[in-house]
Amino acid sequence: xxxxxxxxxxxxxxxxxxxxxxxxxxxxxxxxxxxxxxxxxxxxxxxxxxxxxxxxxxxxxxxxxxxxxxxxxxxxxxxxxxxxxxxxxxxxxxxxxxxxxxxxxxxxxxxxxxxxxxxxxxxxxxxxxxxxxxxxxxxxxxxxxxxxxxxxxxxxxxxxxxxxxxxxxxxxxxxxxxxxxxxxxxxxxxxxxxxxxxxxxxxxxxxxxxxxxxxxxxxxxxxxxxxxxxxxxxxxxxxxxxxxxxxxxxxxxxxxxxxxxxxxxxxxxxxxxxxxxxxxxxxxxxxxxxxxxxxxxxxxxxxxxxxxxxxxxxxxxxxxxxxxxxxxxxxxxxxxxxxxxxxxxxxxxxxxxxxxxxxx
Amino acid sequence: xxxxxxxxxxxxxxxxxxxxxxxxxxxxxxxxxxxxxxxxxxxxxxxxxxxxxxxxxxxxxxxxxxxxxxxxxxxxxxxxxxxxxxxxxxxxxxxxxxxxxxxxxxxxxxxxxxxxxxxxxxxxxxxxxxxxxxxxxxxxxxxxxxxxxxxxxxxxxxxxxxxxxxxxxxxxxxxxxxxxxxxxxxxxxxxxxxxxxxxxxxxxxxxxxxxxxxxxxxxxxxxxxxxxxxxxxxxxxxxxxxxxxxxxxxxxxxxxxxxxxxxxxxxxxxxxxxxxxxxxxxxxxxxxxxxxxx
Numbered sequence: 001x002x003x004x005x006x007x008x009x010x011x012x013x014x015x016x017x018x019x020x021x022x023x024x025x026x027x028x029x030x031x032x033x034x035x036x037x038x039x040x041x042x043x044x045x046x047x048x049x050x051x052x053x054x055x056x057x058x059x060x061x062x063x064x065x066x067x068x069x070x071x072x073x074x075x076x077x078x079x080x081x082x083x084x085x086x087x088x089x090x091x092x093x094x095x096x097x098x099x100x101x102x103x104x105x106x107x108x109x110x111x112x113x114x115x116x117x118x119x120x121x122x123x124x125x126x127x128x129x130x131x132x133x134x135x136x137x138x139x140x141x142x143x144x145x146x147x148x149x150x151x152x153x154x155x156x157x158x159x160x161x162x163x164x165x166x167x168x169x170x171x172x173x174x175x176x177x178x179x180x181x182x183x184x185x186x187x188x189x190x191x192x193x194x195x196x197x198x199x200x201x202x203x204x205x206x207x208x209x210x211x212x213x214x215x216x217x218x219x220x221x222x223x224x225x226x227x228x229x230x231x232x233x234x235x236x237x238x239x240x241x242x243x244x245x246x247x248x249x250x251x252x253x254x255x256x257x258x259x260x261x262x263x264x265x266x267x268x269x270x271x272x273x274x275x276x277x278x279x280x281x282x283x284x285x286x287x288x289x290x291x292x293x294x295x296x297x298x299x300x301x302x303x304x305x306x307x308x309x310x311x312x313x314x315x316x317x318x319x320x321x322x323x324x325x326x327x328x329x330x331x332x333x334x335x336x337x338x339x340x341x342x343x344x345x346x347x348x349x350x351x352x353x354x355x356x357x358x359x360x
Numbered sequence: 361x362x363x364x365x366x367x368x369x370x371x372x373x374x375x376x377x378x379x380x381x382x383x384x385x386x387x388x389x390x391x392x393x394x395x396x397x398x399x400x401x402x403x404x405x406x407x408x409x410x411x412x413x414x415x416x417x418x419x420x421x422x423x424x425x426x427x428x429x430x431x432x433x434x435x436x437x438x439x440x441x442x443x444x445x446x447x448x449x450x451x452x453x454x455x456x457x458x459x460x461x462x463x464x465x466x467x468x469x470x471x472x473x474x475x476x477x478x479x480x481x482x483x484x485x486x487x488x489x490x491x492x493x494x495x496x497x498x499x500x501x502x503x504x505x506x507x508x509x510x511x512x513x514x515x516x517x518x519x520x521x522x523x524x525x526x527x528x529x530x531x532x533x534x535x536x537x538x539x540x541x542x543x544x545x546x547x548x549x550x551x552x553x554x555x556x557x558x559x560x561x562x563x564x565x566x567x568x569x570x571x572x573x574x575x576x577x578x579x580x581x582x583x584x585x586x587x588x589x590x591x592x593x594x595x596x597x598x599x600x601x602x603x604x605x606x607x608x609x610x611x612x613x614x615x616x617x618x619x620x621x622x623x624x625x626x627x628x629x630x631x632x633x634x635x636x637x638x639x640x641x642x643x644x645x646x647x648x649x650x651x652x653x654x
Contacts (some may be wrong), residue, residue: 078453125635129642131452132395132593136585137638140631143582147628265460272457321471328464335458336446 019197036186040179052178058290059185060247063192065270065282067239072268073277074200075232076212077126081119081138082240082267084145087259089115089241091155094163094254104168104249108188111245112238118145119237126229130215142261149256156256163254181250188246192239196279199235208232209277269327273334275343284342292330293323366495367615368608373501375607376508377566381580382587382599383511384559390594391528391552394444397459399560400581401466404573406432406557406564408470411479411573421484428561436557440550467575481568504566508600511562515596528552532594586630590637592647601645606630 008023010016020026043052068082089111096102096110122141126134149156157163167176168184175184199205207228210218219225248254266289274285300319304310338344385399396402409431413424443462447455485503489496519525530538531548539545567580587606591598613629643649 072453076451076453078456122635125638125642129638132389132456133589133638133642135395135452135456136589137635139582139585140635143631144628144635151628268453268457268460272454276451276453318472321468324464324468325472326468328461328466328468331461332443332458332465335450335454335461336443339450339454 019194019201033190036190040182044179049178052182054290054294056178056182056185056250058287059182059189060243060250061267061270061290062283062286063189063246064240064243065267065274065286066192066196066279067236067243068267069271069274069276069279069282070196070199070208070239071232071236073271073275073281074205074212075208075229076215077123077229077232078131078135079138079233079236080135080261080264080268081122081141081145082236083259083261083264084142085115085119085122085237085240086244086247086263087145087149087256088118088237089244090248090254090259091149091163092241093245094157094165094248095155097165097249098163104170107165107168107249108242108245111248112241115241115244116234116238119240120230120234123230123233123237126233127226139261142264146256146260157254161256163248165248165252165254167252168249175249185246185250188242192242193279193283196239196282200279204228204231212277269331271341272331273341275341278341278343280346281341281343284346288342289327292327296323296326362494363615364612365493367611369495369497370501371608371611372604373497373505373607374611375604376505376600377501377563377570377603378580378583378587378606379600379603380504380508380511380559380566381563382584382591382603383508383515383596384556384563385584385588386591386594386596386599387515387552387559388556389588390532390596392444392549393532394455394459395593396556397456397581398463398466399556399584400578401463401470402432402435402557402560403563403567403580404575404577405435405466405470406561407481407568407573407577408474408479408564410561410565411481411568412474414481415479425561425565428565429558432557432561433554434557436553436555437550440553444553445546445549463578463581467578471575478572478574481565481573483565483569485569498570500566500570504570507562507566508603511559512596512600519596524548524551583627583630586634588644589634590644592644594648595644595646598644598646606633609633 005022008021010021015021018026020029039055040052043049043055064082064086068079071077071079092114093107093111097104097107102110118141122138125137129137150161167174169175170184173180175181200208207218207223208231210221210223211225211228211232215225244259247258251258270285270289271282272285273288274283275281297319300315300322301312304315305312334341381399381403384402385396388394388396388399406428410424410428413419413427414421419427439462443458444455447458483500483503486499489498490502491497517525519529527538527543528548528551530541530543531545535545538548563580564577567577571577583606587602588599589602590605591600591602610626610630614626617625617629637644
């Protein structure tokens with residue numbers, strides 16, 4: 001967490017190229033993973049499935065947000081169609097598992113691949129257009145995917161465009177409560193997180209960043225822009241597809257309403273508030289955006305019931321709209337005050353403590 | 361054949377109504393290179409304002425319109441000064457997100473201030489349709505079409521004849537160069553938001569009358585994207601032509617395809633058309649092609 005470089009000398013290339021070069025950083029990363037593994041224990045002993053389900057939705061959103069950040073934050077291609085790509089993965093998994101009895105892992109993999117194909121297809125316009133035009137093209141992708149799910153019965157499953165799936169089972173273990181589902185999702189999250197960290201420091205990741213910073217200059221130094229733009233769309237929508245498929249297994253239902261335009265915008269808000277071009281930022285943003293309505297809910301209801309004596313039913317309507325205002329207001333505020341988001345704040349804290357207590 | 365004429369005429373008229381909203385969009389993009397995802401919400405806000413003012417019954421319509429226009433101009437100024445100006449020089453995604461955030465704030469505020477539920481926005485326009493040669497034409501559509509054409513002409517004159525209009529075109533072309541010849545770029549930015557506010561007021565009156573005023577009115581903004589992309593983001597003529605094309609295509613597609621696919625074609629076909637056009641002509645029919653040189 002608080003990295004102290006002093007006294008650390010790398011003597012091998014492997015050591016210098018490692019994901020975490022400092023022993024302390026490696027230890028904190030391990031500790032963080034251990035903490036994540038042990039996280040359900042206190043909730044489990046308290047029997048609190050509600051908060052466990054909130055943690056689970058955060059984990060799912062974090063996977064999607066990391067994927068979107070690879071595309072938007074690292075490659076600089078705007079996508080307002082992330083929810084649509086998630087929907088593609090979700091329905092692919094749901095169709096495979098409910099109609100063809102495919103196992104869980106096949107469903108998740110297929111969800112990722114299908115979303116990847118769809119995302120890459122809608123990424124093709126990015127070869128000729130960028131910026132605002134691309135934003136609107138991906139918006140079109142979102143709306144076209146939603147329409148297709150709603151109107152093609154084979155994909156959407158007819159009534160309400162809803163497909164039910166069974167609880168996922170691996171090696172005879174059925175994941176039938178929130179605590180078990182957490183352990184189902186956690187490995188995917190860790191894979192997504194460390195996969196993204198490794199991707200962005202590789203040759204491919206550096207190419208992404210070059211395309212983002214100045215595409216013409218990147219092309220001149222030999223980066224094949226078209227290839228890497230499409231690759232970014234493919235990787236990002238693969239993440240989206242996996243997240244969508246996991247969401248389907250988690251809810252045991254595939255429904256397009258989980259993946260509407262609002263959801264795409266929420267994902268964009270996550271990576272903006274978390275920090276563009278930062279993997280940890282995507283996770284922080286997911287936590288922030290998912291907890292925000294819950295915290296608002298608790299405070300507004302608490303204030304209205306205890307201070308003004310107004311029952312919940314009368315503030316419910318106000319609450320929904322108040323959440324919209326706060327959500328929009330926070331996006332504006334973050335962009336105006338800290339455009340690099342929570343990740344930057346985290347970095348500032350780390351930098352402050354780097355030399356602490358001898359900062360001079 | 362009569363069915364076809366009916367669809368064509370009404371599609372074109374609705375298309376002009378889209379163009380009316382699209383003009384505000386294009387104006388902001390042209391001068392400030394900001395794509396305003398909140399234009400639909402500005403329209404909704406204006407419609408609410410008009411409906412509330414008329415609902416109070418203090419003022420007749422001819423007094424409401426200037427008050428509404430002034431209010432929207434003020435809102436445009438405030439938004440430009442408070443939200444958009446700090447973001448000059450930031451990446452495109454930030455600017456897009458800030459207008460999306462603005463859209464959420466406007467939606468939530470409208471619902472909190474004026475409660476949910478649809479309000480009526482009565483205009484002194486005949487409700488019964490005219491029948492011309494067997495084709496039904498709704499009078500409000502005619503009013504909208506006339507307003508759209510008039511505003512096109514007005515904006516055209518403004519951009520070619522007035523000092524401010526020419527200054528706005530100069531800023532759109534090259535901000536630095538226009539600063540060196542003494543154009544106040546900030547004032548131009550503020551002005552373009554103010555004019556977009558007026559366009560939203562016009563759109564809000566007409567759309568609010570046709571659909572009724574509630575927060576769903578903001579969805580009109582989503583319809584405008586295909587319009588501006590087809591026409592080209594920075595062309596006012598393009599907004600009109602794009603509006604006509606989208607209105608025509610969605611009307612005909614809805615008339616002939618809806619029975620087979622079970623509705624919803626209207627919201628789908630314009631976007632498919634837009635994607636196809638993007639593949640062939642990335643800058644729309646009238647948009648300025650940006651050539652990048654090293």
